[in-house]
């Protein structure tokens with residue numbers, strides 16, 4: 001649906017988008033995720049037509065967008081501030097974009113009330129726009145964009161102005177709306193949880209570049225780089241040396257854990273040989289009870305700290321022959337007793353728990 | 362202690378500001394052609410004499426025409442200048458704004474003399490158009506100062522939203538920008554109108570056969586017996602400005618209220 005090819009964008013001498021290429025598929029919920037200043041908004045505004053690009057190609061629905069102004073693009077946007085016109089009623093706001101279609105009053109009214117019903121604001125048409133709450137504003141902004149039946153809906157951090165409860169509510173509503181309408185959604189967010197729960201695919205951006213583009217599961221389980229891995233929840237980072245690579249599988253010596261066969265990181269560009277490291281999520285390791293279970297791999301370690309958090313307990317441990325502190329999280333069950341600081345334990349893990357990561361900023 | 366001094370200062374200040382103005386209506390109704398206390402009696406003769414003064418009415422019409430035209434032109438120019446300078450960055454922008462704002466700080470006599478030179482060199486005739494030219498020049502900076510703040514308060518994503526919803530730049534201006542900066546536009550029109558209406562120096566230098574009201578009044582002051590009529594005229598003008606100010610403030614508040622903004626202070 002949207003095809004970006006080698007997009008470059010400069011603000012003066014500042015390189016805001018560095019060679020961005022990606023393909024957003026029809027009907028998918030696509031998220032742009034990244035820390036502040038990584039260029040998410042810039043990329044979204046580029047798609048919407050508010051920002052020009054210095055080189056590269058942008059196609060929407062098979063049409064090249066070069067020279068097509070924002071008001072002629074098949075996209076509509078929900079702004080971070082919602083940009084509700086304060087001098088109009090809710091109904092006038094929602095009907096704003098219909099003017100060009102020259103509909104009769106009755107047709108307009110019925111489309112507006114249908115759109116308002118879709119976002120759960122039936123009967124709010126006569127309200128003054130400035131008398132709305134944050135959540136209501138967002139719904140009006142949604143209705144105003146969706147009434148035009150865009151091919152692509154662009155959303156710039158639409159949830160950031162809402163409180164936590166409302167945010168979660170709107171997240172699931174937005175997800176349902178997208179599924180029902182089948183419109184391509186492109187969402188900008190800096191909240192990784194939001195990106196993971198809502199999206200079909202997520203592009204992780206750092207410094208104007210797409211670091212990784214994948215499904216939420218793959219991003220969590222198979223991050224390509226240390227940076228992406230650390231962006232999604234806790235990840236233990238250990239030194240790693242590649243001994244041998246065969247068919248995309250690297251025999252890797254991991255600090256404290258020994259040797260394991262790990263797949264080469266996804267999307268790691270071949271030519272360069274970046275430094276690598278290994279990552280293991282805290283919940284993918286287990287502290288074994290004496291003699292009870294057996295695991296594919298077992299490693300001796302010493303407990304250096306215990307942090308009880310109700311549902312989970314976080315242990316800081318050190319593997320033998322390693323100085324790096326490693327966090328292991330354990331689900332608390334009724335018959336499991338807590339380990340104590342200084343206790344010698346066995347850590348159970350699988351080679352599938354570890355991922356090989358590119359260690360490059 | 363210091364509070365009392367402040368209070369006294371306030372009273373003196375307000376007296377100093379408004380007492381001379383209050384003399385106008387007092388002597389306008391005084392039944393004597395000599396401007397002095399004690400008052401001798403009540404009369405409406407001076408106002409009646411105004412109705413008969415053809416020259417004066419002509420001057421008033423000239424002034425109003427000039428003031429309205431100058432206000433409209435200056436506001437349109439200021440709208441164009443501010444919408445460009447607030448939204449876009451371009452080389453030489455600072456210098457351009459500086460040049461446009463300069464007449465605000467130049468003595469009017471300099472503007473008057475130099476415009477007169479230009480008009481004479483160009484072989485043009487002095488007319489109300491030359492006065493309008495001068496008045497647009499001195500009014501525009503004030504209009505820009507007012508409109509700049511209106512534009513700066515306007516969230517640029519509102520205009521982007523309008524573009525995004527399919528409207529062109531022109532219709533966006535009409536449907537979104539203009540209604541939202543309306544309070545500023547009203548203030549701008551009003552201030553330009555007021556500046557032009559009572560401007561004397563430029564009008565004096567550039568008026569041809571048709572004097573403006575201030576120029577006409579000035580010419581009448583040479584005849585002492587006409588002074589009470591001038592007072593009556595001043596009273597009418599005073600009334601007019603009070604009505605105008607009230608009206609514009611009401612308008613401004615109404616449109617501000619429609620935008621849901623809290624503008625208790627206002628621009629005045």
Ligand SMILES: Nc1ncnc2c1ncn2[C@@H]1O[C@H](COP(=O)(O)OP(=O)(O)OP(=O)(O)O)[C@@H](O)[C@H]1O
Nearest residue numbers: 011014016034035036037038039040041042043190
């Ligand atoms: N109009 C502009 N002129 C100059 N620099 C800009 C402009 N817009 C953005 N930038 C710069 O480009 C970079 C990327 O900005 P962008 O707004 O795309 O970031 P973002 O990922 O959306 O961040 P955030 O999460 O804070 O919204 C920033 O460093 C920003 O300072």
Ligand SMILES: [Mg+2]
Nearest residue numbers: 040041042188
């Ligand atoms: Mg942003």
